[in-house]
Amino acid sequence: MPNGNLELKKAGLKVTLPRVKILEILESSDTRHLSAEDVYKALLDAGDDVGLATVYRVLTQFESAGLVLRHNFEGAHAVFELNDDEHHDHMVCTETGDVIEFFDDFIESRQKEVASKHGYDIVGHSLVLYVKPKQSS
């Protein structure tokens, strides 16, 4: 019995075929950040007949359950990634679309300080650096 099923049960979700398949795709994809459409296409490619609406529903449920994280990089559609419980931020290459993850303790703590200075506690944050390959010229 695959380990993903445990997480589903723990989240109070029935272990159904669509949910298991979607979890598998998120786990096995070599691209870590996938849109609902990406997942949907991957399902079709794998010969699994799951509706796009279900993909959205399942991803949203996964998000509520803390299994995945949803990001809204610049405007367009949302992307989802498996939540490995290790917080990180993102760098998006504006030329290739590549997504690089990074974590910086200094920035993290500084954020807390800034919020605190204004009388707030941080509930969450979103930091995305839009970058381009360094010009060696």
Next chain:
Amino acid sequence: MPNGNLELKKAGLKVTLPRVKILEILESSDTRHLSAEDVYKALLDAGDDVGLATVYRVLTQFESAGLVLRHNFEGAHAVFELNDDEHHDHMVCTETGDVIEFFDDFIESRQKEVASKHGYDIVGHSLVLYVKPKQSS
């Protein structure tokens, strides 16, 4: 002749009524961050008959011209703010919806370092802290 007109001309945009009105609304609003819909309603309230499509077009042109900045706070619609050429990031209160602007030199330079470490130059960045009032309890 209002000063905003200069900026329009400088941007190569004809000084039309919709554009002037929209600029005025952005300048005079006590809420600094407005959605297209907000601007549209403000126009109607002011008795100006401008189409929503025009609001979007104008705001997009303003963005291209560097007159305004567009932000995509959590999911929903985009919000626009006048570009005062002083970069800052945002804190959004999850309870009141308040938007607080802040700037932190250390975070800024640290971002550059992180990008550089990965072989990139920063083109832009988006940092939003989602916060809630500090519990004094």
Next chain:
DNA sequence: CTAATTGCAAAAGCTTTGCAGCGCA
């Protein structure tokens, strides 16, 4: 006068929802 701009309505994307039928526990 001429090209830019606007308004309206329609279209486009992404995402959500209603509902009848299907499937897990």
Next chain:
DNA sequence: TGCGCTGCAAAGCTTTTGCAATTAG
């Protein structure tokens, strides 16, 4: 068996676009 889940199609939202009429310079 029963309630949750799924698929399909339709609806919802924000934003964009086509086009004829209007307007700034």
